[in-house]
Amino acid sequence: MCSDVLLIELLCNHCNVEFYICRKCYRGHVYCSSRCRSQAQLKAHRKAQSRYRTSDKGRQAHCHNEKMRRMGKIKKTMADESTNTPPLRVILYPIMQNTRPRCSFCGVYGKIVDVFPRR
Ligand SMILES: [Zn+2]
Ligand SMILES: [Zn+2]
Structure with missing residues (x-):
């Protein structure tokens, strides 16, 4: 299952909201929006x-x-x-308990990792 979308969990530096972001959306985010x-x-x-x-x-x-x-x-x-x-509202899909983690921006479902592995 190497086609899994990988997500990392981030904490907004400003409003402290937690969100997931997929590799595709991630561009060194520090803030949620x-x-x-x-x-x-x-x-x-x-x-x-x-x-x-x-x-x-x-x-x-x-x-x-x-x-x-x-x-x-x-x-x-x-x-x-x-x-x-x-x-x-830039976060379209806030983190919800007991649901599959998905990117808060594009909504893609994926798997949480600590850091995106280098290819
Ligand atoms: Zn924020
Ligand atoms: Zn995304």
């Missing part, structure tokens, strides 16, 4: 920003922005951060 990837990048970016804000240069820039805002020259530049777009 592109959304999680961009969210994680956003988080990393924010961290960098808050670090920047506490620096002298950052404080000055922030102060400047405040002034501009008070003068009404900046109109909601940070607007989109809080908009709640529904999460894009």
Whole structure:
């Protein structure tokens, strides 16, 4: 049975969801979806920003922005951060107990392995 599809189990680095992925879909995944990837990048970016804000240069820039805002020259530049777009469901087949494991992306059934063996 060497034609078995092989799956590996992964844990999303962002939302911690577990999922299976087949060899065909796997491209070095660390996140369950592109959304999680961009969210994680956003988080990393924010961290960098808050670090920047506490620096002298950052404080000055922030102060400047405040002034501009008070003068009404900046109109909601940070607007989109809080908009709640529904999460894009990339995982079509979440892991279900007592069923045959299948790729969470393309839905193919397969066999769980620790790592994909090299051919
Ligand atoms: Zn995720
Ligand atoms: Zn797949």
